[in-house]
Amino acid sequence: MRGFHKPISSRQWGLSALLLVGAVALPFVASPFELRLAQQILLFGGLAVAWNLLGGFTTYWSFGHAAFFGLGAFAAGLLGQQLGPEVPVALRLVLGLLFAMAVTLAAAVAVALPVLRLRGIYFAIAMLAFAQILGEVSKTFDVFQGAIGFTLPILKVPGLAKVQLFYFLFLVFLMVCIGLFVVMRRSRLGVGLTCIGQDEDTAAMLGVPTERYKLTAFVISAVLTAVGGVLYSYSLGFMTADTVFRIDISLNLILYSMVGGIGTVAGPIIGAAIMILLTQVVLGDLLDLHMLVTGAVLVAMVTLAPKGLIGLVRDMRRRREETTVEEGAAS
Amino acid sequence: MTVLTIESLTKQFRGLRAIEDVTLTVERDSITSIVGPNGAGKSTLFNMVSGYLKPTSGRIEFDGHDITGMAPYRICRQGVARAFQISKPFPELSVQENVLVAASFGRAGERDAKATTTRAIDICHLTPLRDRRAGSLSIGNLRRLELARAIAARPILLLADEPCAGLNDAETRELTNVLSKIRDSGVTILLVEHDIKAVRRVSDRVVVLEAGRKIADGSATDVFSDQAVIDAYLGTAPA
Numbered sequence: 001m002r003g004f005h006k007p008i009s010s011r012q013w014g015l016s017a018l019l020l021v022g023a024v025a026l027p028f029v030a031s032p033f034e035l036r037l038a039q040q041i042l043l044f045g046g047l048a049v050a051w052n053l054l055g056g057f058t059t060y061w062s063f064g065h066a067a068f069f070g071l072g073a074f075a076a077g078l079l080g081q082q083l084g085p086e087v088p089v090a091l092r093l094v095l096g097l098l099f100a101m102a103v104t105l106a107a108a109v110a111v112a113l114p115v116l117r118l119r120g121i122y123f124a125i126a127m128l129a130f131a132q133i134l135g136e137v138s139k140t141f142d143v144f145q146g147a148i149g150f151t152l153p154i155l156k157v158p159g160l161a162k163v164q165l166f167y168f169l170f171l172v173f174l175m176v177c178i179g180l181f182v183v184m185r186r187s188r189l190g191v192g193l194t195c196i197g198q199d200e201d202t203a204a205m206l207g208v209p210t211e212r213y214k215l216t217a218f219v220i221s222a223v224l225t226a227v228g229g230v231l232y233s234y235s236l237g238f239m240t241a242d243t244v245f246r247i248d249i250s251l252n253l254i255l256y257s258m259v260g261g262i263g264t265v266a267g268p269i270i271g272a273a274i275m276i277l278l279t280q281v282v283l284g285d286l287l288d289l290h291m292l293v294t295g296a297v298l299v300a301m302v303t304l305a306p307k308g309l310i311g312l313v314r315d316m317r318r319r320r321e322e323t324t325v326e327e328g329a330a331s
Numbered sequence: 332m333t334v335l336t337i338e339s340l341t342k343q344f345r346g347l348r349a350i351e352d353v354t355l356t357v358e359r360d361s362i363t364s365i366v367g368p369n370g371a372g373k374s375t376l377f378n379m380v381s382g383y384l385k386p387t388s389g390r391i392e393f394d395g396h397d398i399t400g401m402a403p404y405r406i407c408r409q410g411v412a413r414a415f416q417i418s419k420p421f422p423e424l425s426v427q428e429n430v431l432v433a434a435s436f437g438r439a440g441e442r443d444a445k446a447t448t449t450r451a452i453d454i455c456h457l458t459p460l461r462d463r464r465a466g467s468l469s470i471g472n473l474r475r476l477e478l479a480r481a482i483a484a485r486p487i488l489l490l491a492d493e494p495c496a497g498l499n500d501a502e503t504r505e506l507t508n509v510l511s512k513i514r515d516s517g518v519t520i521l522l523v524e525h526d527i528k529a530v531r532r533v534s535d536r537v538v539v540l541e542a543g544r545k546i547a548d549g550s551a552t553d554v555f556s557d558q559a560v561i562d563a564y565l566g567t568a569p570a
C-alpha cells in the first residue's frame with residue numbers, strides 16, 4: 001500500500017541475490033549431513049514464515065499448525081493411493097500438492113469461521129485442540145490409515161542425489177513463503193492485518209474489513225503449511241499420523257519465530273537456523289537435553305529479547321541513532 | 332443548512348430515562364456543544380447518533396437520511412466519525428501511518444489518501460510529530476491524533492466526546508484551536524465537553540442537558556447567563 005513502506009533498496013536486493021547464489025551452490029560443496037541440516041532449516045524456516053503470515057501480522061498465534069501440515073500430507077497420501085502405478089512420481093507429487101492445497105483450503109475456511117472469533121489464548125488453545133483432534137481422527141478411522149501410514153514413491157531427477165533434490169524443493173518452498181510474506185506485508189491486506197494485530201476493535205472502527213482479512217491470512221498460512229507437509233513426507237518416503245501431526249512442529253514454528261523475531265521475514269528463518277543447529281549439532285548426541293535447552297532458550301528470549309534477535313538489533317540501532325541525533329543537537 | 336436533526340429522542344434504561352424527549356438540530360459547518368452535569372445523558376445521546384445504542388423512541392436524521400437504529404459501521408460510512416475519549420492508537424505505527432490507515436480504509440477510499448493524511452496531520456498540529464511512534468505520545472498529542480484519524484475518514488459530522496478531559500490549560504487551548512480549524516475545513520462538529528472555558532471559546536451553539544432533558548439551547552453567551560442553567564449546572568461546577 002502506498003505510503004507505508006520504503007521501496008526495497010538495491011542493497012536489500014543485492015544481499016538477497018547473494019544469499020540465493022550461496023544457497024544454490026551449497027548442495028554441490030556440502031556433505032550429506034550438512035545438507036540434511038540445511039534442508040531442515042529451509043523447510044522449517046519456510047513453515048515459520050508461513051506461520052507468521054497469520055501470527056506475525058495479526059498476533060493470532062496458532063498453536064496447532066501441525067494440523068495443516070498433517071492434513072496436507074494425508075490428502076496427498078490418500079490421493080496417491082487412488083492413482084494407478086503407471087502415474088509417474090513427479091506427476092503424483094504435483095497432483096498430491098494440488099489436492100492437498102484444495103483440501104486444506106476448504107478445511108481452513110471451515111475451521112476459521114468459528115475459531116477466528118476467539119482471541120488470544122482461546123484462539124491458541126482452539127488451534128492446539130484442532131491439531132490433536134485431526135491426529136486422533138486419522139488414527140481412529142481405518143480409511144485414513146493414520147496408524148500404519150502410507151509409503152510414498154521415491155522422486156528421482158537425473159544428475160541430482162535425493163538429498164540435493166529435496167534441498168532444492170525446500171529452497172523453492174522457502175522462497176515462495178518469503179515472496180508471499182513480503183508482497184503481503186507491503187499490500188493493503190498486510191497493513192490491515194498489522195492494524196488488527198495492534199488493536200482489532202480500532203481497526204474495525206477505521207474501516208479495515210477485519211473478518212475478511214483474518215480469514216485470508218489464515219487460509220494462505222494454512223495452505224502453505226500443507227504444501228510443506230506434502231514435501232516433507234515425500235522427502236521421508238513415508239508418513240504416519242506420528243510423523244506429521246506432531247505438536248513439536250506446531251511449537252517449534254512459534255519458537256523459531258520468537259527467537260528470530262515475530263512479524264519479520266528474516267527472523268523466523270534465523271531462528272530456525274539457530275535452533276536446528278543448536279539441537280542437532282551442538283547437542284547432537286545429547287537427545288535428552290533438547291527439550292531442556294529449548295525451554296531455556298524460550299525463557300531467555302521472552303525475558304531478555306521479547307522482539308527476538310531482529311528486534312534486539314533494531315532497538316540497539318535505534319538507540320544509537322537517537323543518541324547521535326541528541327549529541328548532534330547539543331553540539 | 333441542517334446536517335443532523337434529532338426529534339423527540341428518548342432512551343429508556345429499565346427504570347431510568349437517560350434521554351427524554353430531546354429535540355435539536357445541528358447546522359452545517361458549526362460547532363455545537365452539549366454540556367450538562369454528570370449523568371445528564373450526553374454520552375447516551377452520542378451513542379444513539381453513532382448507532383451504538385438504539386433509541387427507545389424518536390428519530391435521527393443525518394444528511395437527509397433516516398439513520399435511527401442503523402448499525403454503527405453503516406452510520407460511519409454515511410459520514411459520521413467519532414473521536415473517542417480514550418484514544419487507542421496503533422502503538423507501533425507512526426503518527427503518519429496511524430492517520431494513513433484511517434484515510435485509506437475509511438469512507439474516502441485509498442484515492443488521495445496521502446494528501447488527506449498530510450492535511451489531517453497539519454490541521455491537528457501534528458506535522459512535527461508525524462514520524463513519532465504513536466505509543467510514545469503524550470495524552471494531549473494522542474487526543475489530536477485521535478481527531479486527525481477521525482477527520483482523515485473525511486466525515487461530514489464529527490462527534491467528539493470530552494476531548495479536553497485530563498488536559499492542562501495549554502493543551503486545552505491547542506485542542507480548541509484544532510477543533511475550530513476542523514470546523515473551518517468543512518467538518519461539522521458535535522462536541523461533549525466539561526470544560527466551560529473551552530466550550531465558550533469554540534462553540535457556535537450550546538445545548539444544555541439535565542437529567543435527560545434539554546433545558547437550554549442557544550449561543551454560549553445566552554445559555555451561560557440563563558438562570559436555569561446556572562442553577563442546574565454552573566452553580567455546581569468547579570469551573
Ligand SMILES: Nc1ncnc2c1ncn2[C@@H]1O[C@H](COP(=O)(O)OP(=O)(O)O)[C@@H](O)[C@H]1O
Nearest residue numbers: 344347349367368369370371372373374375376
Ligand atoms: N448502558 C446503560 N445501561 C443502563 N444505564 C445507563 C447506561 N448508560 C448510561 N446509563 C445511565 O444513563 C444516565 C446518563 O448517562 P450518560 O449518558 O453516560 O451521562 P453523561 O455522559 O452525561 O455523564 C446515567 O444515569 C447512567 O447511569
Ligand SMILES: [Mg+2]
Nearest residue numbers: 370373374375
Ligand atoms: Mg459521558
